[in-house]
Amino acid sequence: MRSAIILVGGEARRAGGREKYRFMYEGETFLSRLIVTLDEVVDEVLIVARDTAQCARVAEMTHVRIVPDRHPGIGPAGGLQAGALEARGDLVFGVACDMPCVNAEVVDRLFRLIDGYDAVIPCWGDDTMLEPLHAVYRPRALLSAYEASTSHSLRSLTRHLNTRFIDVETFRDIDPDLRTFTNINRLEDLREIAACMEDADSR
Secondary structure, three states: OEEEEEEOOOOOHHHOOOOHHHOEEOOEEHHHHHHHHHOOOOOEEEEEEOOHHHHHHHHOOOOOEEEEOOOOOOOHHHHHHHHHHHOOOOEEEEEEOOOOOOOHHHHHHHHHOOOOOOEEEEEOOOOOOEOOOEEEEOHHHHHHHHHHOOOOOHHHHHHOOOEEEEEHHHHOOOOOOOHHHOOOOOHHHHHHHHHHHHHHHOO
C-alpha cells in the first residue's frame, strides 16, 4: 500500500506568514492540486499540520485525514515523523505543500525505484542538492532514522537511511522542464513561475 504525506505546517516566513497551502495556481489551491495529483498514484493521502488549530483550518478545505505535528518547531523532519506514525502504507511519498506542480508519473516512478532501499530521493547532479520533500520512504526506516538523528535535519535523516539517490535528469522523459520540483516560497515566486510556464507551453 502506498501513502502520501503532505506537510502544511511550515511557518511560511518568506510568504509573509501566509499559509502556502492556500496559495492559488491555475484556479486551485496548492493543497487541492496536490491531493488530486497524488490520488492518482497512492492509496491514501495524509496531511500533517502544525497544530490542532491548523488542522481545523485545513479540514475546512478537504476530506483528507489530517494529523498534527507531534514535535512542532523542529522543521519538516518532525512532520515526516508524525506522518510516518499515522500512515497505513508500507511506502510513503513525502512532499511539501508549496510544490503545486508535482507530476504523478514522476511520483509513481519514485515508488517503483525503491527496490531494497529505505528511501529514494531525487538529487541535482550529485547528492549535495537533494529533494527530500519530493521523495519516497519506508515508514519504519524513516522512524528509526528520526530516533537515531540528533539534529533532526532532513540531511541528517538521510545519513541514517539506506538511500537511493536518483538524478533529476532521469525524469525529463516524463517531465521535460522538471516542473514537479518547483517550490514556491513567496508570492513573487508564484508569479515568476507562472510566467515561465506560460512561455514553456507556448514553445
